[in-house]
Amino acid sequence: MELTNNTVLITGGTSGFGYEFAARLIELGNTVIITGRNVQKLQETKQKLPVVHTIQSDVSKPGEISHLYNRVISEFPQLNILINNAGEMRKLSLHHNHDLTDLTREIEINLMGPIRMVQEFLPHLRIQKNAVILNVTSGIALMPLPIAPIYSASKSGLRWYTQALRVQLKNTRIKVIELVAPGSSTPLNEKFRNEEGFDSNRLMAPEKIVEQAIKGMKSDKDEIYPGLAKVIQIVSRIAPKFIMAQAGKMGASFMYANQ
Template identity: 40%
Template structure:
């Protein structure tokens, strides 16, 4: 993915990583369209950041995705980058069936949402000389956090989907890039924005932008902090990584 000169649509960019990435891309000379469910947040972003475009979209609603896609393509026919940022993360307890509603919503948002977005834009992207679909997985796609089972599963699904789409679209002008964040100081979970063990948001975005610039052909965007999780199994340290992630003794003591 080139660092500049793109027209980029980022659904799920009204806060956190999505908004910070949108602003960083805008600063590097890209046309950026931010998507989100809440019109008041979109209006605030447009007012505070002149030049950032907005569109209302709810990726859990198939009709909303189709409506937003038509709007974006009619206004920005040069669109060549999609970042499937929209996602949710919830603590769940699977000892009883009370988890089901949360799990269904997580899978709908984190897996079905990106699939709907890709379906809405993939034909258009194949008409562009250089296009990128950036999916968003997580370090938790490779090592599970005990309290977020559906989130872990959804991000593992996004990793394998990204791997497969890259193979299928290899005969087109469309690149598939997977962004793999570690824990970042955002409001994804209550208290995470103040978690001293999470990566500061500005540091994360700075490193991501540097990686995009210096590794334009990379398949996976991995900041250094996520590699502990990403490659634990390859290092033969999977059990130790899972134990450390969940605050347990790796020897079961």
């Protein structure tokens, strides 16, 4: 696909993959709109990327998605690329008590958010000459990370939803892409740095992941596996027990405390 002269909406565009997607796609000559929950971070991103368009919006809230849709379609009627990137990742010990609403927050953001975004924007994307929906999942969608159980469930769910969406849209002009991101040096992973078994040397720079994603989009790939994500894909198939045992070593004392 051509990655110039498009109009792109990126959720969670103030840091990590979202920011790198915005910067790279602007360089390629696209109009880019980003969303985020934090006004200050949106303003800081605007200072770094003066031509980016910013809108405060929370993908975990259906009403805000509807408002976002109305505003974007009104101001940017040529929108043809949707990148569902906004996400949250927490370490959670299921031995502890948790508020039942807060417990599923990652499901609301990481899974329900993209599902609702797609549903809201789908009628508009259908009428575009060429359109793309790119969902950012994770290597953790291929095997769970026990220290982050709800995040694992959300990304696995998003992976299978994306595959089903691709089948249902196969006779349309909408391309459905999954970016299976490996561990990266983004704010998402900062809270894990002091956990046993965490190896920062294995983290891939977000700009390198996005660069591979851009190449994959240009090559019309359905699924993009940068760096270690490809290794996880292979090993999870041939040695699932081994990879699960390795994943279970990270943060073991945190998970098993107070059993």
